[in-house]
Amino acid sequence: MPEPPWRTPRKDVTRRSLSRETIVDAALGVLRADGIDGVSMRRVASELGTGPASLYAHVAHKDELLELLFDEVAAEIPLPEPDPARWREQVTQLWMDSRAAMQRYRDIARVALGSVPLGPSSMRLAEVTMVLLRMGGVPDQAVAWAVDVVGLYVSASAVEGAIVEDRKAGEGQDPAHYYRQVATYFASLPPERFPTFVGLLPLLAKGDADERFRFGLDLLVGGLAALAEES
Amino acid sequence: MPEPPWRTPRKDVTRRSLSRETIVDAALGVLRADGIDGVSMRRVASELGTGPASLYAHVAHKDELLELLFDEVAAEIPLPEPDPARWREQVTQLWMDSRAAMQRYRDIARVALGSVPLGPSSMRLAEVTMVLLRMGGVPDQAVAWAVDVVGLYVSASAVEGAIVEDRKAGEGQDPAHYYRQVATYFASLPPERFPTFVGLLPLLAKGDADERFRFGLDLLVGGLAALAEES
């Protein structure tokens, strides 16, 4: 039913429609579609049919929005019911799940590396991690530091994964193109200057991102287990 | 000696004055002064008395400039003369030196996490790392993956260090202000929801950045050494 033309047109959008929640939801959508660089105040606002200024009533600045976003992702990480007999398996799984959750949201991990995550879900994650490690007999000081160290490793790995994923999809259409480029570069290296590197080339490319992540994770968890035993 | 006013004024800057080297030098200066966010094409150009367009004759885009910058920093990392008897000590030192070099240039480490460093100095670093690990008897596949994993950890730790450093210096003048803020937040956490976290609070704050970095590094190197022995 069209309005008579002499009526002053009213916005059909219900007023008071914005909220932290709707904003974060919209931002999550943009994040999934275009990655963290796509998440601009303007873009999120236009997704909600408004301008960037409107967001500032609900969010102090972009960084705050990004932290809310990260915590939303952290909320998706499944937390285990701590079982003393399987602590090692459980921490490993928890951290693999953390990385997987970040990977699902492109390069959201960059947020974690650009600030100390202090949201409720991030804190719960830290709490559960500590419980598991303590249960395994890891010394308290090591527990405290391990949360930090492993968080760093998991986030960094997720960031790297997102970059490679983007590079594969970027500009060209052939996902293998990026690998071929790097492989060509490596193959062109002077063997007399980089003998070991060139010698290990086939092994460098081996394994997918998950395997390589798992390798580092096992080193860290193994080290923590060793600390637990010697104490 | 002033010019007669009827002469068309000439630029007193010698033409052909720009080069990759002068640009990278200027950018390094900005980096030290204002961190990576201060390094904009405009800022670097104005440091050289010109406009941003002039840089594009020597550098394809900003990312390329940042990679050149990173490699310059990597060149400052002292490389050891490999000694089989001291391989473990030497890798540890090498990685601590890597982190220190990045720390000297604020948040340059963000560049390493935002791309795979392939510059000559970065490659030399990888080569030497591999030589040391192989010398220690670490299995080849582990050597190949370890370069990646440890690089991630070192860079991530440097990024985190730079953030904390910036937060300490940021806006307020009191460096302790930031710590007090975080401590207050932690102290306000409900102990019934985060019992372990709150219980370990004193230990979380313990140790400076170097000690905490060293902790994670020892976990990784220890894990690699264990792999070396069992093979």
Next chain:
DNA sequence: TTCGGTTCACGAACGCCGTTCGCTCCCCGC
């Protein structure tokens, strides 16, 4: 020595960005 071509320098502009200002208008409590 002159002349053409190539290369570098660079002013101006395009289309983004985060954030602020100030105005309008709605909703809630009185």
Next chain:
DNA sequence: GCGGGGAGCGAACGGCGTTCGTGAACCGAA
């Protein structure tokens, strides 16, 4: 019924990376 506070938002500020087109400087050939 009404006043005040807060949400919504158009416009603007100052910054960004990058491109385009113009012009000056240099170099080799004629």
